[in-house]
Amino acid sequence: MSTRNAVLTDQQAEFIEKLVQSGRYQNTSGVIRGGLRFLQRREREADSRYRRSRASSARYCDTVAQHSAIRRAYVI
Template sequence: MLSDQQQHLVETLVQSGRYQNASEVLRDGLRLIEERERLEAAKLKALKQAARQAWTDVSAGRYADVGDDQLEDFVGQIGHRAAQLAKAAS
């Protein structure tokens, strides 16, 4: 069941001519959810692969110490690389 706000949004989208009916609105919404789920799964897969590679590198002595003052930037760079890998995988 849709809330009043959601029902109003569906009606507004149909009245705008963007969609023929409420079913089209809901199908498009479901497609967006499916796409988001697929992207999240790809990101998780990339992060797991990166973690496995990281442990392999640490075990082999291939790592660098990161100071506390550099940690936030370092983690941001890792996240950016993971996002790139996820995008490339999709």
């Protein structure tokens, strides 16, 4: 594992300390790792939603293009 330094606000430091004191986490590193896991999961989900949205938009554009081509084919 690598070591990193981070500057925290007083509020963030107090929050971490409360989580450690509650026994939910063993130490500050555990809190930070838990937060990063949450952030990674949220980013993966956001990326997945974005990809699905782009695919849906592409399908819609293809459908519109097909309908436009059909209309042009039948215009006299």
